[in-house]
Amino acid sequence: MIVTTTWFLLLAAALFSIGVAGVLIRRNALVMFMSIELMLNAVNLTFVAVSRELGLIEGQVAALFVMVVAATEVTVGLAIVVAVFRTRASANVDELAEMKG
Amino acid sequence: MPTLMETVTMADWFRETANWVFLLIAFPTVFGAWRTVSSDNIVRAVLYLVVALGGTAAMFLMLGAAFIGWTVVLVYIGAVVILFLMGIMITRAPLGAEAKLSHGREVKVPAALLSGILFAVIAGSVVDAFGASIIRPFEPTLTTDLANVLFGRFIIPFEVVSFVLLAALIGGIVLARQDDVGGLE
Numbered sequence: 001m002i003v004t005t006t007w008f009l010l011l012a013a014a015l016f017s018i019g020v021a022g023v024l025i026r027r028n029a030l031v032m033f034m035s036i037e038l039m040l041n042a043v044n045l046t047f048v049a050v051s052r053e054l055g056l057i058e059g060q061v062a063a064l065f066v067m068v069v070a071a072t073e074v075t076v077g078l079a080i081v082v083a084v085f086r087t088r089a090s091a092n093v094d095e096l097a098e099m100k101g
Numbered sequence: 102m103p104t105l106m107e108t109v110t111m112a113d114w115f116r117e118t119a120n121w122v123f124l125l126i127a128f129p130t131v132f133g134a135w136r137t138v139s140s141d142n143i144v145r146a147v148l149y150l151v152v153a154l155g156g157t158a159a160m161f162l163m164l165g166a167a168f169i170g171w172t173v174v175l176v177y178i179g180a181v182v183i184l185f186l187m188g189i190m191i192t193r194a195p196l197g198a199e200a201k202l203s204h205g206r207e208v209k210v211p212a213a214l215l216s217g218i219l220f221a222v223i224a225g226s227v228v229d230a231f232g233a234s235i236i237r238p239f240e241p242t243l244t245t246d247l248a249n250v251l252f253g254r255f256i257i258p259f260e261v262v263s264f265v266l267l268a269a270l271i272g273g274i275v276l277a278r279q280d281d282v283g284g285l286e
Contacts, residue, residue, distance in 0.1 A: 003119050003123045004231070004234055006231045006232055006234065010224055011160065013223035013227060014131050014134075016219075017223070018134040018135055020215070020216050024208065025138065025203050025208060026202065028202050030185060031137075034146060037177070041153070041154060041173070044157070045161070053234060060169055064251065067177075075269045075272075076269050076273055078185075078188045078273070079272065079274075079276035080276055081192060085192040
């Protein structure tokens, strides 16, 4: 009776669900990015936990790749937020409706 | 101690150090994540995100993945959080707009419901798939082994991902430049 893989997977599930709620609830682009980071981290935790459960190292490699993509996403996302802020003076995603038909 | 029963008492449970260390880390992690999503102050949300990320880094260390754990500390807590703080400083909204960080109750309740259902589904399938798994003694992953796999079989994806990073670097500079030609302006 010691912490099994299930515990880590349940923790990751909780973090992922909270991240989903964050993306739905928030209207500031920056805080939505933070929620997405939370979700990506939960997925990483799942990868590493299952990697230990199955005795494979590939899960950790996948976690590293996820981290690179997360860093990329934040870099480009923040640049877009800054560029939008320069014209709209707001980081509120509800006001960005130029592409609405 | 002659125990005929299979039941695990609370004392037995707490005698395992890993159990309460896990809980000691897991509760602040979930709390930090929750406050990241619910806090009305954007700077506090970032600082709670640090708590959540630090908790996951500790979880990686518990799982024996030391390299991943320290990479999370360096990349996420070190770089990404600083990027967020910089973004907040650049896009500093007027002080009165702080309350508009979240949607109202008409969005919050369905979102919380959906997230609860999602958790129930994931938790159900996780318990179904791994509920019977017993812990096996495991060796911490050596960084050498990880490097051998990463620079052996995964060398092509590694190079591709490096180019993705380079593209993001250039894209970030182009997007954020003041005098951009044909940008969003």
